[in-house]
Amino acid sequence: MKRILFSVIFFGMVVHAQSQSKEQRIKNFFAGFEKKDWSLLASQLADGFTFTSPNNDDHISVAQYKEKCWLSPGLKFFENIEFQKIVVDGNTAFAMYNIFTTDNKIVHNVEYYTFSNGKIKSIETFFGTGIHFPGNTEKIK
Incomplete structure (x- = not known):
């Protein structure tokens, strides 16, 4: 009985640690923006990373993401981020947040x-049509 209880507790701790790790990855990703540290941001990304948004971004590569979202005028407007909710479920997560410019x-x-x-x-990324990240000059197609 003790072995079963220990196994259940250990498994729960491992699952919780993995969830924390993924939540922390998301937070570290945005800490890269706050600190203007591309290395910190990029170290959170897996090989083959893609980014999609309603702003004409359809599974763009990390190189395209860097060009469009990091080197663009938008980065200079990024002040900080406030997470409202992060929910991790296995190998997926949702995050809802506000960026302050x-x-x-x-x-x-x-x-x-x-x-x-x-x-x-x-x-x-999901946001309403017609709403652009500050500094963006592209039009939604």
Whole structure:
């Protein structure tokens, strides 16, 4: 009986630790934006990472993501982030958050994450049509 109880407790601890790890990956990803540290952000990503958003981003590669989201004018507007909720379920997660900008705007996003080997494999970002990240000059097609 003690072995079974120990196994159940240990399994629960492992599952909880994995969930914390994925939640922390998401937080570290955005800490890269807050600290303007590409290495921190990129170290959270799995090989073959893709990014999708309503802003003409259809499973773009990490190189395209860096060009469009990191090197673009939008990064200079990024002040900090406040997570409202992160829910991890196996190798997927949802995060709802507000980005606070240097020009006193709030950008509200929801993202769906997939993970591979504990790292972020893909991100799908959801926000309303006509709403752009500050500094974005592209039009939604």
